Amino acid sequence: MPKFLSTALILALTFLALWMAVPSAVAQQASAQQSSAPQSIRPASASGQKTGGDQEPIETLKVNVNVVGLFFNVKDKHGALIPNLTKDDFGVFEDGKPQTIKYFSAESNLPLTLGILIDSSGSQVNVLGMEKEVGGAFLRQILTEKDEAFVIDFDVDVSLLQDFTHDVHRLQAALNKAKINTGVALPPILGGGGPVPTSPTTNRGTLLYDAVYLASHDMLAKEVGRKAMILLTDGEDEGSQLKLRDAIEAAQKADAIVYVLLCADRGFYGSFGYSGEGEMKKLTEQTGGRVIDVGNKYDKLKEAFDQVANELRSQYNLGYTPTNTVLDGSYRKLEIKSKQNYKIQARAGYYATAHNQE
Numbered sequence: 231m232p233k234f235l236s237t238a239l240i241l242a243l244t245f246l247a248l249w250m251a252v253p254s255a256v257a258q259q260a261s262a263q264q265s266s267a268p269q270s271i272r273p274a275s276a277s278g279q280k281t282g283g284d285q286e287p288i289e290t291l292k293v294n295v296n297v298v299g300l301f302f303n304v305k306d307k308h309g310a311l312i313p314n315l316t317k318d319d320f321g322v323f324e325d326g327k328p329q330t331i332k333y334f335s336a337e338s339n340l341p342l343t344l345g346i347l348i349d350s351s352g353s354q355v356n357v358l359g360m361e362k363e364v365g366g367a368f369l370r371q372i373l374t375e376k377d378e379a380f381v382i383d384f385d386v387d388v389s390l391l392q393d394f395t396h397d398v399h400r401l402q403a404a405l406n407k408a409k410i411n412t413g414v415a416l417p418p419i420l421g422g423g424g425p426v427p428t429s430p431t432t433n434r435g436t437l438l439y440d441a442v443y444l445a446s447h448d449m450l451a452k453e454v455g456r457k458a459m460i461l462l463t464d465g466e467d468e469g470s471q472l473k474l475r476d477a478i479e480a481a482q483k484a485d486a487i488v489y490v491l492l493c494a495d496r497g498f499y500g501s502f503g504y505s506g507e508g509e510m511k512k513l514t515e516q517t518g519g520r521v522i523d524v525g526n527k528y529d530k531l532k533e534a535f536d537q538v539a540n541e542l543r544s545q546y547n548l549g550y551t552p553t554n555t556v557l558d559g560s561y562r563k564l565e566i567k568s569k570q571n572y573k574i575q576a577r578a579g580y581y582a583t584a585h586n587q588e
Contacts, residue, residue, distance in 0.1 A: 465506020
């Protein structure tokens, strides 16, 4: 073989080897970057109705439209919902700068995508049955053929019990599957004995923040329109890989309103006290929802669900094209002001990324 052919062959083989190594290196780098985030929700329900083929056109739509959409409620000083207001009754501000409202409507029948997140950790042993029953009744009340919901439970793990569906029978069956799981055997009688046990092998007990992150990132981020999640929990997190701020950021990026129905048997905590409400207020205030304290009372939980249903069906919807057009991923503060000084219940901000423009 002539010398120049031998040299060319060696160079070609070297280039081919380097080219084949690039995908492996990229994959290793991506794997390293994702190692700090919680794993995807498991297991994905075989009955799920959202497929990759269904979601791709939605993602394309969201990227190409540069409008920030906001769903919000308006209340008087007594907390009563105020209907029949118009665009002229409001001002919208981004980072303190006034914005021009592009569209406005009072919506009660837009499709709703809803996530129910139910706490099945040890502290919920005395209220879980109540949550299943009243939660199922709420879904039967609020869901229509054009709405969809999913059910997640969280304890030492985060599990998807039912993927997207409008079938309330499937959703009720999913709620019924939730069982108390602490990762260790519980004594037959609980109450006043100390902190909730956690799994001795994982040091996890109640993965609340991870559950909110995964529900936002894995389930709601690629959906469009009205999106909300309802947490049935005492608000106590134990062992999540992520922090509260990560859960809030994920919910804001998914444009999801978060409600927390604070279900807690206060006697369970004994002398150790209870401290979940403060963190849950931060989560809900930043996303446009609120905390409703129901304790372990059936009637209070039913009333709380009724209030959430009324708010979700009595929202205003507005959109504006930001004067700051740079999509740099930065956080932008939002404020809606009522000219009549009504109370506005809306998310506190958004992240200026292409997929968050609706």
